[in-house]
Each structure stands twice: as C-alpha cells, then as structure tokens.
Amino acid sequence: MSDxxxxxxxxxxxEPPATGARELVALAELTERVGLDLVSLSDHPYWPERLDTVALLAAIAARTTRVRVASNLFNLPLRPPAVLARTAATLDILSGGRFELGLGAGAQQMWAQIVAEGGPRRDAGESIEALDEAVQIIRALWSAGPDVRFEGRYYRLDGARPGPVPAHDMEIWLGAYQPRLLRLVGRVADGFVPSSPFLPPEQLSAANRIIDDAAVAAGRSPADIRRIYNIAGEFTPEGHGFLQGPPRMWAEQLTELALTQGVSVFLLYRADDADVIRRFAAEVAPALRSMVAAERARGAGPTGE
Structure with missing residues (x-):
C-alpha cells in the first residue's frame, strides 16, 4: 500500500450538539473561513439529546459556499436507503455539488438503542449484507434510468422512480473496521472511513491490504477507493505518540500516512474548539500539503497498488 x-x-x-445549533454552524463556517476543505457531521439518531444531523447538514450547506460537506456517517438502520438516496441528492443539489455520502452499517454496541427507536435488530453479518443492498439501491436511485425494482433480503423496491439526480458524481464512503466490512469497501465503496481512536495508525496497513485485495478481486483498482481518516489528537509542547505533540509533528505523522497508507482525507475528530480548528488550519494543514507535495515531486508517489 502506498500513495x-x-x-x-x-x-x-x-458532533451534533444537544443545543447550540448556531454555534455548530459557526464552527462549520469557521472551517471554510480558515481555508480547510471539508466539514463533516456524525449521525446518532438514537440519541434524543442530539440535534438532527440531516437538518444541521442542510444548514451548513446553505451557510457555506466553498467547503465540501459530508455525513460521517449516516446511520443506515434508522435511515432507509431510498430515503437516504433522496436526502443525499437534495443536499448535493442544495450545496451546488459539494456533498459526499458517508454511510455506517450501525455500531453493534448501539443495537439496543436502534431497536428502541423502531429499527431492526441485526447481527454483524446481517448489517454488512444490508449495507451492501443499500449501496446498490442508492446508486440505482441516483440514476436517470427506469423505475427501480430490487428484491433483497433486507430491502425491497417495487418500481420506485429514481431521482433526484445529484449535482455531481457523488461518492459513497463506508465506515469499516472488521474484515468482512473491509472487503465490502473494496468491492463497492468510493471511500474507506475509520477513526484513529478505534483504528490506530499501526492497524491501517492490515485494513488497507484487505480492501485492496477485495478491490482487485472485484476487478477494481485500489486507487479507486479514497482513504479517509478521522484523526484525534492534542497539541502539546513535546511529542509523545500519535498526534500528541506540536503542529510540526502532526504534519510529519500525517504526511507519513498519506505517502505510505494512501490517506488523502484528514478530518479533525470531534472538532468542537474554534481555537484548535484555527491552529490546525494555520499550522498543520499548510505544512502537510507542502510535505506531501515535496515528496510526490521527488517521486515518492503515487505508485498505485
């Protein structure tokens, strides 16, 4: 695996807040104003103390003009795929082609809450199969083709009319950690989304290998799949681990992941502090871009598989 x-x-x-929607939208506007590229929002519809992700994403899309917007990640068990297809297409149209759809199969530790909200109870294998079906349905409904008929184990469409068509060729990013789900990413997804607290950097290589092997087996190139990484860290005077140190160390560690693990999307995890966002944008992002560009110019990447 490489760049x-x-x-x-x-x-x-x-993170969707319990209150303070305007403050959250202000953080999204700050993300754009300081020159970053993308603002994403997590989705936990089974937590009533959180405001709704879809409504907040619409507000963010309406209040920004340049920054890309993404769900990170929509909860599939409580958001049916036909509804998700139209929600995502609407957000893409509203934003002028700036939205990317991130999907999650449903965290296993949250199934009690999902069931309490009226969702299905699925084991790990069933949730992956349902996610596979959902991706097929969503892509079919984004087309300008004939009515969609789909007979799956978990979802069924009986002549659903496709549309609306997204404003751009929207990508589908899947959250994944376990091998079977990683193989699904390799077969069908446009992007792979883990978070560093749950998949630390030293485990990325093994995960990427599973994705790449599945992509090749499906007749795809591993380069077709973006690697997105939600990164958690803390700025400290001295370095003592992954993203625990000064901004220069952050940039060096993230450059290594870009060049050796193919990570091209870095998202500051649970970015609820405006000062941290400003520092990340001013001191980490430019250095990271510069280092990656310099290494690529020297022939360090890309190398594909």
Whole structure:
C-alpha cells in the first residue's frame, strides 16, 4: 500500500450538539473561513439529546459556499436507503455539488438503542449484507434510468422512480473496521472511513491490504477507493505518540500516512474548539500539503497498488 496521488482534503468532523445549533454552524463556517476543505457531521439518531444531523447538514450547506460537506456517517438502520438516496441528492443539489455520502452499517454496541427507536435488530453479518443492498439501491436511485425494482433480503423496491439526480458524481464512503466490512469497501465503496481512536495508525496497513485485495478481486483498482481518516489528537509542547505533540509533528505523522497508507482525507475528530480548528488550519494543514507535495515531486508517489 502506498500513495494513490489523490488531492489532499483536510477538514473537520463535528458532533451534533444537544443545543447550540448556531454555534455548530459557526464552527462549520469557521472551517471554510480558515481555508480547510471539508466539514463533516456524525449521525446518532438514537440519541434524543442530539440535534438532527440531516437538518444541521442542510444548514451548513446553505451557510457555506466553498467547503465540501459530508455525513460521517449516516446511520443506515434508522435511515432507509431510498430515503437516504433522496436526502443525499437534495443536499448535493442544495450545496451546488459539494456533498459526499458517508454511510455506517450501525455500531453493534448501539443495537439496543436502534431497536428502541423502531429499527431492526441485526447481527454483524446481517448489517454488512444490508449495507451492501443499500449501496446498490442508492446508486440505482441516483440514476436517470427506469423505475427501480430490487428484491433483497433486507430491502425491497417495487418500481420506485429514481431521482433526484445529484449535482455531481457523488461518492459513497463506508465506515469499516472488521474484515468482512473491509472487503465490502473494496468491492463497492468510493471511500474507506475509520477513526484513529478505534483504528490506530499501526492497524491501517492490515485494513488497507484487505480492501485492496477485495478491490482487485472485484476487478477494481485500489486507487479507486479514497482513504479517509478521522484523526484525534492534542497539541502539546513535546511529542509523545500519535498526534500528541506540536503542529510540526502532526504534519510529519500525517504526511507519513498519506505517502505510505494512501490517506488523502484528514478530518479533525470531534472538532468542537474554534481555537484548535484555527491552529490546525494555520499550522498543520499548510505544512502537510507542502510535505506531501515535496515528496510526490521527488517521486515518492503515487505508485498505485
């Protein structure tokens, strides 16, 4: 696994608050104002203390003009794929082609809450199969083709009319950690989304290998799949681990991941501090871009597979 040469995308992952919607939208506007590229929002619809992700994403799309916007990640069990297809297409149209769809199969530790909200109870294998079906349905409904008929184990469409068509060729990014889900990423996804607290850097190589092997087996190039990384860290005077140190150390560590693990999207995890966002944008992002560009110019990447 190495650099695939994708353009670097640097941004934030925000958490829907219990209150303070305007403050959250202000953090999204700040993400754009300081020159970052993407603002994303997590989705936990089974937590009533959180405001709704879809409504917040619409507000963010309406209040920004340049920054890309993404779900990170929509909860599939409580958001049916036909509805998700139309929600995502609407957000893409509203934003002028700036939205990317991130999807999650549903965290296993959250199934009690999902069931309590009226969602299905699925084991790990069933949730992956349902996610596979959902990706097929969503892509079919984004087309301008005939009515969609789909007979799956978990979802069924009986002549659903496709549309609306997204404003751009929207990508589908999947959150994944376990091998079977990683193989699904390799077969069908446009992007792979883990978070560093749950998949630390030393485990990226093994995960990428599974994705790449599955992509090749499906007749795809591993370079077709973007590697997105939600990164958690703390600025400290001295370095003592992954993203625990000064901004220069952050930039060096992230450059290594870009060049050796193909990560091209770095999103600051749970970015709820405006000062941290400003520092990340001013001191980490430019150094990261410069280092990756210099290494690529020297022939360090891309090398593909």
């Amino acid at each position: 695939h040469g994708h353009d670097l995308v640097i941004g934030t992952l925000l």
